[in-house]
Amino acid sequence: MQLMPITDSMFLLMESREHPMHVGGLQLFTKPDGAGDDYVESIYRDLIERAEVARLFRKRPMSPVNTLGQAFWAEDTELDISYHVRRSALPTPGRIRELLELTSRWHGTLLDRHRPLWETHFVEGLSDNRFAIYTKVHHALLDGVSALRLMQNALSDDPSARDMRAPWELRPGKKRPKTGGGSLLQRVTGLAGDFAGFGPTAVRALTEAAREHSVPLPMQAPRTMFNVSIGGARRFAAQSWPIESFRRIGKATNTTVNDVVLATCSGALRDYLIEHRALPDASLTAMVPVSLRSSEAAADGGNAIGAILCDLATNEQDPARRLARIAASMSGGKKLFAGLSPLQILLLSALNVSPLGLSPIPGVADHTRPAFNLVISNVPGPKGPTYFNGARLDGVYPASICLDGQAVNITLTSNNDMLDFGITGCRNSVPHLQRMLLHLDTALSELTAAAGIS
Structure with missing residues (x-):
């Protein structure tokens, strides 16, 4: 159990059927040269079988049915990855118009609060040798900037790179720079000063x-x-x-x-x-x-x-x-x-x-x-050409x-x-x-x- 900051829990408290509180993103890719008809399926199957889901993407509200449960995170220890990561296909002729219509429907539906609050959809059936990935994440879990940075971490500037990790996967441990230096007393004193100075x-x-x-x-x-x-x-x-x-x-x-x-x-x-x-x-x-x-x-x-x-x-x-x-x-x-x-x-x-x-x-x-x-x-995105398992990223379209x-x-x-x-x-x-x-x-x-x- 983990206490949920008020800046996160307010997005759960504000949510209703008329007001889904998730952010999303539609990524458009061109398949690499020589990719077969099973290219997207093989990527999807590999990700499902690995299922190394990071702790952030295992978090769900402790209890979806009461306010107290929306003040604490619980960890889903038996996450069903095939529920969260799905395959879909567009109807013929597979234009961007059909893709945007499908994205519109997905973006208007609520996430299931009994599960970790995210979904990813691999979309096949696009024309011109392309496919798309639509992802939505509850704003209580991530803001749009963080979501985009995690997406970028799943990309490579090397078109030959394969077996790349998805945004929701565990990554090798990285030593992060220390933040909030000084003793606990110094940090608390600093926060108190921030609050005291806020009125003026x-x-x-x-x-x-x-x-x-x-x-x-x-x-x-x-x-x-x-x-x-x-x-x-x-x-x-x-x-x-x-x-x-x-x-x-x-x-x-x-x-x-x-x-x-x-x-x-x-x-x-x-x-x-x-x-x-x-x-x-x-x-x-x-x-x-x-x-x-x-x-x-x-x-x-x-x-x-x-x-x-x-x-x-x-x-x-x-x-x-x-x-x-x-x-x-x-x-x-x-x-x-x-x-x-x-x-x-x-x-x-x-x-x-x-x-x-x-x-x-x-x-x-x-x-x-x-x-x-x-x-x-x-929101700043990739500064140069990037690829996901050889597929070139052609567009990143935020849905808010x-x-x-x-x-x-x-x-x-x-x-x-x-x-x-x-x-x-x-x-x-x-x-x-x-x-x-x-x-x-x-x-x-x-x-x-x-x-x-x-």
């Missing part, structure tokens, strides 16, 4: 945010068609763009790649809302997660995420001015975190997202202003969480020379979600032209 820190941050009009405050976002009560079914859309396109715009405008990503999303959201005659006069606000986790800590699981609120400038028609406003807002948000400890950043971030805790109360999401309009998250008042989520990850976007939406509240991809493409072209790039 929060006041200072809120005062600066109010003074800097570019930094939004919680509960100031306008109501939109995204900020309503949602159902449990999901839609999932995904597409990739060259990261160089974003870099060139950033270089020409003296902004960051992430600023350009946010401006591209802003343009797409603006066009989508105009298309539905639902664009508010006030600008939308995005919550932008910031990882507080070191690269060595991914395998420990849990959650370590800060949150910046960003003005998306959706009420600005000119794409260049929209980008400038977004860059100023992100710069102001980062300044609020300057000089703070990770714990203080986490506490300050909690002020930004805490209104979401009221969203499960009937009527709150439909009759109050949202804390922010949506989450847009950019929707909540009452938060009917759409945009998450992307870098993959070699591409940015892979995954958009998750409530099937009832966000119609024709796939059109968001067309609007992203249009917004990127408009920013390219505005930056004077031919």
Whole structure:
């Protein structure tokens, strides 16, 4: 039995049929030259037979049926690996469209709390010599950054490497650098200092945010068609763009790649809302997660995420001015975190997202202003070509969480020379979600032209 940190248990407590609280990811692979029809099956069988599952992936709530049981982890000592790792096939003609429809259905179903909270699906039947792997993991077990880092650990930059371990498998012991140096008394004293200093820190941050009009405050976002009560079914859309396109715009405008990503999303959201005659006069606000986790800590699981609120400038028609406003807002948000400890950043971030805790109360999401309009998250991925048992990784498309008042989520990850976007939406509240991809493409072209790039 292991005590569950409150940052983890809250994801279990918030979960309902309408609000699955898992993060997911769809990986698209091209088989190696000469791979036979049994290539995917042979990988699957080998992984099932090895079944060396790491302790993190054996954890389940101590008792799924009461609140106390959701405050402690138990270890599943008789894990049924064939339940968690499955084979599926697409119907003909095996297009990406069919793959995304299948992913949408999987992403809208709850994980079984009587078992460790994760599933992996090997998907065959794709055209063009490809296959896919969809994985979902409960947010109580892993945050998205940790999940992606574990996925990367299962890949190799060597296309000839075989017999590679899956993300859920045990790995040879690694000596990790010591963290939290000093005596127990020193560490406790440090934490006490963090808590004691948080009150003045929060006041200072809120005062600066109010003074800097570019930094939004919680509960100031306008109501939109995204900020309503949602159902449990999901839609999932995904597409990739060259990261160089974003870099060139950033270089020409003296902004960051992430600023350009946010401006591209802003343009797409603006066009989508105009298309539905639902664009508010006030600008939308995005919550932008910031990882507080070191690269060595991914395998420990849990959650370590800060949150910046960003003005998306959706009420600005000119794409260049929209980008400038977004860059100023992100710069102001980062300044609020300057000089703070990770714990203080986490506490300050909690002020930004805490209104979401009221969203499960009937009527709150439909009759109050949202804390922010949506989450847009950019997670670093592989920096070069990578392979899984010889198969080249072509795409990594994150699938995230929707909540009452938060009917759409945009998450992307870098993959070699591409940015892979995954958009998750409530099937009832966000119609024709796939059109968001067309609007992203249009917004990127408009920013390219505005930056004077031919």
